Amino acid sequence: MRYGNPSIAEGLESLRADGCTQISVISLYPQYSASTTASVNDEVFRCLLKMRWQPALRTAGPWHDHPSYIDALTKSVKKHISKLDWKPDYLIASFHGLPVAYFEKGDPYHCHCAKTARLLREKLGMSEDNFKLTFQSRFGPSKWLEPYTETTLRELGEAGYKNIAVITPGFISDCVETLEEIAIEARETFIEAGGENFTTVPCLNSSPESVKLLAQLAHAELAGWIA
Amino acid sequence: MRYGNPSIAEGLESLRADGCTQISVISLYPQYSASTTASVNDEVFRCLLKMRWQPALRTAGPWHDHPSYIDALTKSVKKHISKLDWKPDYLIASFHGLPVAYFEKGDPYHCHCAKTARLLREKLGMSEDNFKLTFQSRFGPSKWLEPYTETTLRELGEAGYKNIAVITPGFISDCVETLEEIAIEARETFIEAGGENFTTVPCLNSSPESVKLLAQLAHAELAGWIA
Incomplete structure (x- = not known):
């Protein structure tokens, strides 16, 4: 989480420690802003700048019109x-x-x-x-x-x-x-x-439609990485 | 180029100015090191940290055994x-x-x-x-x-x-x-x-085999971005 726990740094370090060499980052902010999507990406970049053995990275663009x-x-x-x-x-x-x-x-x-x-x-x-x-x-x-x-x-x-x-x-x-x-x-x-x-109206939270959406975003981001 | 012209910053700014919203970075160092591939990625991260409207980014992993x-x-x-x-x-x-x-x-x-x-x-x-x-x-x-x-x-x-x-x-x-x-x-x-x-033995330079290799790396990185 950008402002909660586990932090982005903890998440990335944990994945790296598990041997992940390819990491996809999908910001859960649908609309891009310097203070939303880019704030997440910036934190990811700062974390990777400190890693000796960086994973290959993919950051997702906005999905406000998905x-x-x-x-x-x-x-x-x-x-x-x-x-x-x-x-x-x-x-x-x-x-x-x-x-x-x-x-x-x-x-x-x-x-x-x-x-x-x-x-x-x-x-x-x-x-x-x-x-x-x-x-x-x-x-x-x-x-x-x-x-x-x-x-x-x-x-x-x-x-x-x-x-x-x-x-x-x-x-x-x-x-x-x-x-x-x-x-x-x-x-x-x-x-x-x-x-x-x-x-x-409640947020999408863990509704079936929300999970379907996140799965589609993930599959698109992982193209070529997973079969 | 990491240590030549045009610089990585100039290349990224130019692509961004042309309206690119998705940028793939393939380091031409085949073997990963903090001082090769990661040095390129680090410079890319530093450039994107300064961009208000960042592109979606993909960094390629090493291809020493491609x-x-x-x-x-x-x-x-x-x-x-x-x-x-x-x-x-x-x-x-x-x-x-x-x-x-x-x-x-x-x-x-x-x-x-x-x-x-x-x-x-x-x-x-x-x-x-x-x-x-x-x-x-x-x-x-x-x-x-x-x-x-x-x-x-x-x-x-x-x-x-x-x-x-x-x-x-x-x-x-x-x-x-x-x-x-x-x-x-x-x-x-x-x-x-x-x-x-x-x-x-000359480096791969612009040989047909070299161009074929780079095209394959690019196609793999662009999966899902281009048809």
């Missing part, structure tokens, strides 16, 4: 909504934000998020009237990618929307940014602004 | 010797040396050189009686991998060997270490020690 990823997200929305006793009239796709300065320096993250959101919306058969891409987790005083998730939820509540669902496609697994920031804090914001029903 | 490499070396020996008006009674496979300290720290370079030499010898149908693996280009006061090429040539000359050929399998292209250190200096050593005929 058909199985879009398919898994679509199914997760449908499955979750089918279990509710109310029907959302608006879906928000909320991604972790970034300082606008990154975007202006050429970081493709915003474009990748926009493409993921568009493909998901199209696959769900929704229009832009009841679907919106937003950015959460702003930190510090600088300007981040907009629209902000919290601001959007407040505006929708104040505009009279009563039933909202939020999906967080940039997080492969549920974490504090989804379980607390969206499912608790964002819900409060929406309800306080006049909303009535709020639901958070 | 059948087409051994085949190309074998053919280069046979072709070169067929053009001589004398017949070598001894073949030396001379590789760039390394401090013994590297070997003792676990660097596989010595093993890779030994395997390349053995496979070449077997493919040529030669015995250990008239074939020897040696190491050249020692630099500085520390102990390097032995036997040293120069010492071996002196001993063979003094022992009465008259006709010797030297091949330098670790260098894909002829360079100062082959054209000067072997073809001029090592020749002088052998002749001064009593030898009569000395020849240097």
